[in-house]
Amino acid sequence: MINSRIKQAIVNPSKLTIQNLVVFTTQNSQSQSYHTHHHSHRPETQIPPHKPTRNLLRKPIPLIADLKQIQDPNEAISLFHDYNQMGFKHDYPTYSCLLYKLAKSRNFQAVETLLEYLKNHCIHCKETLFIGLIQHFGKAKLVDKAIELFHDMGSFNCSRSVHSFNAILNVLVDNGRCGAANEMLTGCSKMGIRLNSVSFNIMIKNWLEEGDWEMARQVFDEMLEREIEPTVVTYNCQIGFLCKSGDVEGGKILFQDMVRKGKKANAVTYGLLMEGLCCLGKYKEAKKLMFDMEYQGCKVKIVNYGVLMTHLLKRGEIGEANSLLVEMKKRRIKPDVVIYNMLINYFCKEGKTAEGYRMLIDMQIAGCYPNAATYRMVVDGFCKTGEFEEGLKVLNAMLMSRHFPRMETLRCLILGLLDKGKVDDACFVLEEMEKRKKGFDFDSWEVIVKDSCTSDRSATQLLDDLVF
Known part of the structure; x- marks a missing residue:
């Protein structure tokens, strides 16, 4: 919770810009720190305390904790400014958080x-800050900005390493x-950067996504020539490609080569091979491989059960899939939301x-929290079977869990409630949409109004609620 004193000082976010913030920060750069320290006299006889750890010596910064809780960026700038006005001297940790x-x-x-x-x-500034910003630029498709920032890192007294190089490589x-x-x-050599396995993994992943096996192998061969040791990820990329292409035998050969070279396979490696076998209709062989992996010292994980569950x-x-769920619980492997969603979707x-609704209750009892997709599937399912009041109950639970359905789901639910004469319930859904600043397009409104007009009483009450 943000300190109430800070909240009262927050100015109107719409009038506060980052330029204003920079000006205020400059004016107060010499201000005394917001935090004061009180010293006490040491008693004459005292048992020496244990030496504190680094984490205990590091004092928490309230502003950073407050910034992490804020969703609105304008409010974050405003809070940043308020701390500055109270004499807090900003430094790298607070700047990077903002x-x-x-x-x-x-x-x-x-x-x-x-x-x-x-x-x-x-x-x-630290390199981790630039890595994070480069990744955000990449997600926003601002690739040129990401490249520019990478090349400009030296201006911030920050040296580039293979880690930031890999970040920009991945963005590209x-x-x-x-x-x-x-x-x-x-x-890379002109930049003084020595490539590592991650650099080559990125390029191998790129060629495999393009479907170019030969180019991927060339990059792999170059990796070996440079004496850069492949990781399990390097092998998993290639094994996954071969298995998805139907060449499970090729995947097995690469798997054996990996083991021969001393690389220990993980649950993902076995999962990729299992998926390949399932695609060929060899479910029993895939399940046998899952049990064999334990003899090889690799612990079975959810991903392996997920492969089998998907196939079933x-x-x-469904009977075999439920048996698999029981088996997981017996082996103390806690099913996650993905496993439950597979069953609920079915x-x-x-x-x-x-x-599906009972499964939703069961997962919550088991301590697994539903996500937006879980609720959406159940609401859609009840709409499909015409049980709109049951769908409304699940929607209520969804809203309380701070999730929100798709507009198509809401339209279907409202139309169904109106058809059942449940105008108040339909209006409740519309009110919840308004609270969250969600609205239908013209076509959706046209369908809702036309449908509600099939009953004069429903249409009148609905229009009254909408207008007034």
Whole structure:
């Protein structure tokens, strides 16, 4: 909870810009720290205390804790400014926290303004900050900005390493800039960067996503020539590609080569091979492989059960899938939301939404929290079977869990409630939408109003509620 004294001091966010913040920060750069320290006299005889750890010596910064709780970037800037007015001297930790908040909200203009301030005032920044910003630029498709920031890191008294290099390389690959990624890879030595396994894994992943096995193998061979040791991820990328292409035998050969070279396979490795076998209809062989992996010293995980569960549900073998769930619990492997969602999705698609709803209750009892997809599937399932009042109950639970359904789900639910004469319930849904600033498009409103007009009383009450 943000300190009430801070809350009262918050100015109107719409009038506060990052430029104002920079000005206020500059004016107060010489101010005394907001925190004061009180010293006490040591008694004449005292038992020496244990030497405190580094974590105990490090004093928490309230502003950072408050910033992490705030969702609105304007409110974050406002709070940052309020601390500054009270004499708090900002430094790298607080600046970086605000930068992350701004980047996450895609307020990149403010990010660039604040970065310029840090550069001009020679505030030393860590590489982790730039890695995070590069990744946010990449997610926003601002690839050129990410490249520019990578090359400009030296202006912030920050040296580039293979970690930031890999971050920009990954951004280029994810945004389809393969040519630029290859150029970066070729010119790495001029930047004084020595590639590692992650660098090559990124490029191998790129070629495999393009479906170019030969180019991926060339990168792998170059990796070996440079005496950079492949990791389990390096092998998993290739094994996964082969198995998805139907070449499970090729995947097994690569798996054996991996083991021969002393690399220990993990649960994902076995999961990829199991998935390949299931795609070929070899479920029993896949399940046998899951038990064999334990003899090889690899612990079975949820991902392995997930592969088997997916295959069984695709074939409609719900009894076997339920048995698998029981088996997981017996082996003390706690099913996650993905496993439960698979089962709930199956029940709802088969018109057995009541069973899907029971599964929703069971997962909560077991301590597994539903996500938005879980609730949506059940609400949609009840709408499909015409049980709109039951769907409304699940919607209530969904809203209380701070999730919100798709607009198509809401439209279907409202139409169903109106058809059942449940105008108050339909209006309740509309009110909840209004609270969250959600609205239908014109076509959806047209359908709702036309449908409600099939009953004069429903139409009149609905229109009255909407207008008044």
